[in-house]
Amino acid sequence: MRFHHNLLQATVDALHQIFNEGKYADQAIQRILKRDTRWGSRDRGFIAETTYDIVRYKRLYTEIVGAGTVYNSRDLWRLTAVWIVLRGHALPAWEEYYNTPVRRIKGKFDELSSQLVYKESIPDWLNELGQKELGDLWAKEIAALNNQAPVVLRVNTLKSDLKTLKEKLIAEGHSTTTHDDFPDALILNERANVFKTDAFSDGLFEVQDAGSQKIAPYLNPEPGMRVLDSCAGAGGKSLHLAAMMENKGQIIAMDIYPSKLKELKRRAKRAGAHNIETRLIDSTKAIKKLAGKMDALLIDAPCSGLGVLRRNPDAKWKLTPEFIEEIKTTQQEILQSYSRVVKKDGTLVYATCSILPSENEKQVEQFLSSEAGAGFELQESQNMYAHREGFDGFYMARLIKKD
Numbered sequence: 001m002r003f004h005h006n007l008l009q010a011t012v013d014a015l016h017q018i019f020n021e022g023k024y025a026d027q028a029i030q031r032i033l034k035r036d037t038r039w040g041s042r043d044r045g046f047i048a049e050t051t052y053d054i055v056r057y058k059r060l061y062t063e064i065v066g067a068g069t070v071y072n073s074r075d076l077w078r079l080t081a082v083w084i085v086l087r088g089h090a091l092p093a094w095e096e097y098y099n100t101p102v103r104r105i106k107g108k109f110d111e112l113s114s115q116l117v118y119k120e121s122i123p124d125w126l127n128e129l130g131q132k133e134l135g136d137l138w139a140k141e142i143a144a145l146n147n148q149a150p151v152v153l154r155v156n157t158l159k160s161d162l163k164t165l166k167e168k169l170i171a172e173g174h175s176t177t178t179h180d181d182f183p184d185a186l187i188l189n190e191r192a193n194v195f196k197t198d199a200f201s202d203g204l205f206e207v208q209d210a211g212s213q214k215i216a217p218y219l220n221p222e223p224g225m226r227v228l229d230s231c232a233g234a235g236g237k238s239l240h241l242a243a244m245m246e247n248k249g250q251i252i253a254m255d256i257y258p259s260k261l262k263e264l265k266r267r268a269k270r271a272g273a274h275n276i277e278t279r280l281i282d283s284t285k286a287i288k289k290l291a292g293k294m295d296a297l298l299i300d301a302p303c304s305g306l307g308v309l310r311r312n313p314d315a316k317w318k319l320t321p322e323f324i325e326e327i328k329t330t331q332q333e334i335l336q337s338y339s340r341v342v343k344k345d346g347t348l349v350y351a352t353c354s355i356l357p358s359e360n361e362k363q364v365e366q367f368l369s370s371e372a373g374a375g376f377e378l379q380e381s382q383n384m385y386a387h388r389e390g391f392d393g394f395y396m397a398r399l400i401k402k403d
């Protein structure tokens, strides 16, 4: 493999922003990619993927090179050297790589690989938590979460269908594969920036992981229903609900951040979704007003995000045990207070992109045994794991309001 110095320099600069300045990996990479308009899609892909890989294996690589917590330029170049060596490539004859101890890198890798915290590059506290909550599943799942995620699209059935979209994408140079378990999904055969396609500008699809595509259908939405998407964010699930409801009925999309709802509106316009109304949650009144009025409630709860580490590998280094404890309190508060909007025989779906039972099953159990949850019955629940289904990790539970 032939390496280009300017692309590795860009990788080193991105790593500096992420490791030393605490920037989010996706934002740091986006900024760096704007630097040179002559870079083609392969160059951009190289910078993004190399950076993500090194972020993913930060602990392992750092231990191999013996760097501290602040990385100087030499340390960052050495991390890229480890990346090249462990992929079995020859190091280019650049000044930065002079005297790189290739055999020592390989030896250290073999030695450290016997310990999960190095092999999968995870903080000790997270390893302990994962072992405690998931037992034997943990090692398999964390290994799968270190793989690169495929790019999955969801066809917007308000404007297109799977077959037509597949053909349009081929005409724009992108081939895709369908999947029997995910009826609206097309998986890109080769990574590409599909946001640049006409099909995307025309609102024919959204980029949405296959696991995430299971959540809106779990609510059994039907045209004409009144649905509350209480943690709507930028609207990934609201848009899917609008498509499934064929733009008929009402979707109230709520969040505590106006910026996310603004983005949702923009996306809804592009998607031709006309039955979504956004409402900011700025006091408890916003929810109280809807008490007993909704046919269905989706709580796509804020969570640790441990199921989507493949997309956000830097979350491993940003998450803290304290944050996970706080978010669990928020999850229960949301269940307790928002569940009141569901009318008799209505449906509540609680979902997270976490794999931890304490954010999932345990939250639902706690809710059902509380006063607010007493009128609900658990109908069904499902876990999705990266090591089993090959997509992001998710949890969802469907509860029915009996009285």
Ligand SMILES: C[S@@+](CC[C@H](N)C(=O)[O-])C[C@H]1O[C@@H](n2cnc3c(N)ncnc32)[C@H](O)[C@@H]1O
Pocket: 230, 231, 232, 233, 234, 235, 236, 237, 238, 254, 255, 256, 257, 260, 281, 300, 301, 302, 303, 330, 334, 353
């Ligand atoms: C998992 S994300 C939602 C993703 C979104 N549903 C989608 O499909 O794109 C969780 C959302 O909950 C929001 N949130 C956090 N605390 C909340 C609260 N107390 N009430 C409502 N939303 C909240 C966050 O701003 C975030 O957008």
